[in-house]
Amino acid sequence: MKDLTQRQQEVLSFISGFTAEHSYPPTIREIAQHFSISVKGAYDHLNALKKKGFLRLEDKRSRTIGIIQPPREEEPHTVCIPILGTVAAGKPILAEENWEGTVEVPRSMLKAQKEYFALQVRGDSMIEAGILDGDTAIIEKSPIAHNGEIVVALVDEAVTLKRFFKEANRIRLQPENPHFSPIYSQNVQILGRLHSIIRYYH
Structure with a gap:
């Protein structure tokens, strides 16, 4: 598994916390809004996390993000x-x-x-x-x-x-x-x- 950038770690932590809180993962748009970035920017982070083996991502369909490997230093929810x-x-x-x-x-x-x-x-x-x-x-x-x-x-x-x-x-x-x-x-x-x-x- 490759190391994560700081922003990738933040995105992974957000997905983990959101999923724990709501019992379902965030949408790409919700991730983009949380970090004040474009939807494409959010998708690029998700795709990088998928390539590094931290996420399972089924195309761009809503709420299909799955965590394979949790954040190394997961923040409190x-x-x-x-x-x-x-x-x-x-x-x-x-x-x-x-x-x-x-x-x-x-x-x-x-x-x-x-x-x-x-x-x-x-x-x-x-x-x-x-x-x-x-x-x-x-x-x-x-x-x-x-x-x-x-x-x-x-x-x-x-x-x-x-x-x-x-x-x-x-x-x-x-x-x-x-x-x-x-x-x-x-x-x-x-x-x-x-x-x-x-x-x-x-």
């Missing part, structure tokens, strides 16, 4: 993401970056080479986006955002979770609840973009 405090889905509230434990998230849910943190949601201004009081928001660290994305933003030393819009001379942070008004400011710092929501039922 879950990632512990730090919970750093509370975010307001309502009026902005002061939130210091305090470590409040961790939340485990399947590795297959996360993008490769991205950093994440979690915040506890308080308030109901984002209920029409499916975000409820008590939810745990998984945030992809990013200093920038595109119009319409849900972001964690720092406004006047307070942290809030809203939909982001850049207007002519100001930023509009839009709630998803008709009972709440938008927040307008020229001084907004983007801390990250909403990646997913975790909700526990008791």
Whole structure:
């Protein structure tokens, strides 16, 4: 068996983790999306892994990837993401970056080479986006955002979770609840973009 490149090792680990999590392998398109590469680029990695004896691959048909030899140093199937405090889905509230434990998230849910943190949601201004009081928001660290994305933003030393819009001379942070008004400011710092929501039922 030939040695793997770092990216081939990452692709093999992703396939292994995804298969363990879902009980079926990822599609070539899902692999391409996870690594932010083209479908052809993903197929080239799979073909290389097949030639090196690590994968079984039946042409380009969906979900026919089979692992012959697992990754040599297989990564855990879950990632512990730090919970750093509370975010307001309502009026902005002061939130210091305090470590409040961790939340485990399947590795297959996360993008490769991205950093994440979690915040506890308080308030109901984002209920029409499916975000409820008590939810745990998984945030992809990013200093920038595109119009319409849900972001964690720092406004006047307070942290809030809203939909982001850049207007002519100001930023509009839009709630998803008709009972709440938008927040307008020229001084907004983007801390990250909403990646997913975790909700526990008791």
